Amino acid sequence: MIWNxxxxxxxxxEMQALQSKRLVKAVNRVYHNxxxxxxxxxxxxxxxxxxxxxxxxxxxxxxxxxxLRDTYPFGLFAAPRSEIVRVHASSGTTGKATVVGxxxxxxxxxxxxxxxxxxxxxVTNQDTIQIAYxxxxxxxxxxxxxxxxxxxxxxxxxxxxxxxxxxxxxxxFGVTALACTPSYLLHIAETLEESGDIGNVQLKSxxxxxxxxxxxxxxxxxxxxxxxxxxxxxxxxxxxxxxxCDCIYHKGLHVQEDHFYPEIVSADTLAPVADGETGELxxxxxxxxxxxLIRYRTKDLTSISREKCECGRTTARISRFKGRSDDMLIIxxxxxxxxxxxxxLLEMGGTTPYYMMIVDRVNNLDTLEVQxxxxxxxxxxxxxxxxxxTKKIAHVIQQAIGLAVKVKLVxxxxxxxxxxxxxxxxxxxxxx
Amino acid sequence: MxxxxxxxxxxxxxxxxxxxxxILKDNGINLVSLSLADxxxxxxxxxxxxxxxxxxxxxxxxxxxxxxxDVLAVKLAHKVGQLQExxxxxxxxxxxxxxxxxxATGKDDASIVIKPSDIARAEELLKxxxxxxxxxxxxxxx
Numbered sequence: 001m002i003w004n005x006x007x008x009x010x011x012x013x014e015m016q017a018l019q020s021k022r023l024v025k026a027v028n029r030v031y032h033n034x035x036x037x038x039x040x041x042x043x044x045x046x047x048x049x050x051x052x053x054x055x056x057x058x059x060x061x062x063x064x065x066x067x068l069r070d071t072y073p074f075g076l077f078a079a080p081r082s083e084i085v086r087v088h089a090s091s092g093t094t095g096k097a098t099v100v101g102x103x104x105x106x107x108x109x110x111x112x113x114x115x116x117x118x119x120x121x122x123v124t125n126q127d128t129i130q131i132a133y134x135x136x137x138x139x140x141x142x143x144x145x146x147x148x149x150x151x152x153x154x155x156x157x158x159x160x161x162x163x164x165x166x167x168x169x170x171x172x173f174g175v176t177a178l179a180c181t182p183s184y185l186l187h188i189a190e191t192l193e194e195s196g197d198i199g200n201v202q203l204k205s206x207x208x209x210x211x212x213x214x215x216x217x218x219x220x221x222x223x224x225x226x227x228x229x230x231x232x233x234x235x236x237x238x239x240x241x242x243x244x245c246d247c248i249y250h251k252g253l254h255v256q257e258d259h260f261y262p263e264i265v266s267a268d269t270l271a272p273v274a275d276g277e278t279g280e281l282x283x284x285x286x287x288x289x290x291x292x293l294i295r296y297r298t299k300d301l302t303s304i305s306r307e308k309c310e311c312g313r314t315t316a317r318i319s320r321f322k323g324r325s326d327d328m329l330i331i332x333x334x335x336x337x338x339x340x341x342x343x344x345l346l347e348m349g350g351t352t353p354y355y356m357m358i359v360d361r362v363n364n365l366d367t368l369e370v371q372x373x374x375x376x377x378x379x380x381x382x383x384x385x386x387x388x389x390t391k392k393i394a395h396v397i398q399q400a401i402g403l404a405v406k407v408k409l410v411x412x413x414x415x416x417x418x419x420x421x422x423x424x425x426x427x428x429x430x431x432x
Numbered sequence: 433m434x435x436x437x438x439x440x441x442x443x444x445x446x447x448x449x450x451x452x453x454x455i456l457k458d459n460g461i462n463l464v465s466l467s468l469a470d471x472x473x474x475x476x477x478x479x480x481x482x483x484x485x486x487x488x489x490x491x492x493x494x495x496x497x498x499x500x501x502d503v504l505a506v507k508l509a510h511k512v513g514q515l516q517e518x519x520x521x522x523x524x525x526x527x528x529x530x531x532x533x534x535x536a537t538g539k540d541d542a543s544i545v546i547k548p549s550d551i552a553r554a555e556e557l558l559k560x561x562x563x564x565x566x567x568x569x570x571x572x573x574x
Contacts, residue, residue: 379497381439413495
């Protein structure tokens with residue numbers, strides 16, 4: 001089902017005209033309301049008058065996570081605080097969170113986008129949907145929740161953590177749709193399989209995001225549970241979940257293009273690449289009031305197609321993600337940069353000991369082990385002291401990234417050194 | 433009389449203990465006694481050797497995390513209750529034993545290596561109790 005045919009099935013010309021009109025407005029908004037953006041534009045000699053249509057977008061400077069960090073917490077907000085009705089935040093690279101704000105209209109548009117995605121996944125007001133994303137500063141829980149309510153589905157705000165309870169309610173409430181991370185879906189599927197409960201649930205579809213997963217994983221879970229599984233994409237900087245989602249044909253994720261203008265650029269030269277070619281995904285928010293972002297570099301690598309989809313939608317589709325142009329990892333839905341681990345280890349005093357992050361997936365749940373070389377200054381001949389050291393390192397890392405980690409002490413020089421740029425991550429998960 | 437113990441950080445994986453001992457062997461260092469405290473991931477190898485300083489230098493040159501620690505090596509007679517009586521002296525003073533292990537000197541006594549939480553005070557108390565210590569020189573000549 002198509003939630004908003006007038007927007008999702010617009011002709012390419014109409015879409016371009018709408019995007020042009022909205023871009024001009026968005027550029028004016030940030031230029032006049034956000035000093036940081038005004039200065040950025042002045043630095044490259046661009047004025048709002050230079051932007052007359054979507055084709056002029058390449059004249060505008062890029063925005064990155066660093067810009068959000070530099071203006072922490074509210075420096076990029078383009079609406080007065082009286083109009084901001086909600087904030088969300090995600091972990092940043094140096095411990096500082098990336099903060100985003102929403103006006104009431106932003107929340108409405110977000111709910112509209114999520115409703116479109118859920119409709120594409122076959123969810124209607126006849127369905128009961130469990131939202132098993134974390135509720136809180138993370139956009140996943142509340143974002144999916146508002147969208148599902150907007151759609152008129154019966155929403156079970158499950159949140160995460162208690163799989164047994166989730167399954168009991170899934171059975172008792174006749175839950176037909178589930179929104180969660182892909183790894184959690186696999187975990188739920190295995191739990192259902194083990195208890196022989198697959199036949200006792202009425203689940204029809206799962207809408208999964210916030211984490212990379214493979215087509216193989218998607219097909220595997222579809223088969224195991226006898227459901228349709230969909231890939232939903234979003235990032236808090238742009239809005240949250242619902243920026244894009246695939247439809248029943250699974251031939252790329254439909255971007256809510258009337259609100260978020262996608263570009264694909266070379267991660268090295270930042271020059272635009274042709275449709276179908278892989279590059280870094282860049283988004284410009286066209287209607288956002290709270291924190292509009294111009295040409296925000298997502299660092300996600302993908303390609304784009306503007307061909308009409310078999311489902312009838314004309315919106316641009318982005319392919320399954322092919323990785324990142326930076327070193328960010330997504331572990332249990334949490335964004336983690338090696339630099340955060342490095343900064344945390346620095347708190348141990350002196351210089352950073354050599355370390356390696358080992359990311360793996362055990363029973364469909366991500367695990368993070370940090371191996372730290374025990375230099376002489378950390379070494380004690382008492383096990384108790386070494387255990388305290390392990391705990392202390394685990395604590396500072398957990399404080400920095402918000403994820404529990406296993407710390408393993410290893411001998412000096414035992415971790416592999418690479419030639420050139422230091423490699424601090426071994427990702428054993430097969431996600432791309 | 434303190435003696436120097438050589439302590440080495442060692443990962444709990446095949447071959448590492450042998451590698452460490454190989455370094456000492458190549459440098460002509462004799463092992464007198466050892467204890468290995470282990471966890472699932474790593475262990476601490478504690479050694480009494482003929483020449484702790486040179487042993488440490490050789491291990492450091494090989495990039496190993498090691499250090500020397502002052503410990504007490506106490507001579508005990510082969511008699512029932514000897515160790516208990518000795519520990520009583522230390523424990524009554526509120527001193528904790530961080531770790532201990534046996535030391536075979538090849539003579540007709542049973543020696544024990546102790547790392548007390550307060551080594552100076554422990555030594556003082558044991559001296560008062562008339563206990564005899566093994567010296568670094570004795571270790572070098574075993």
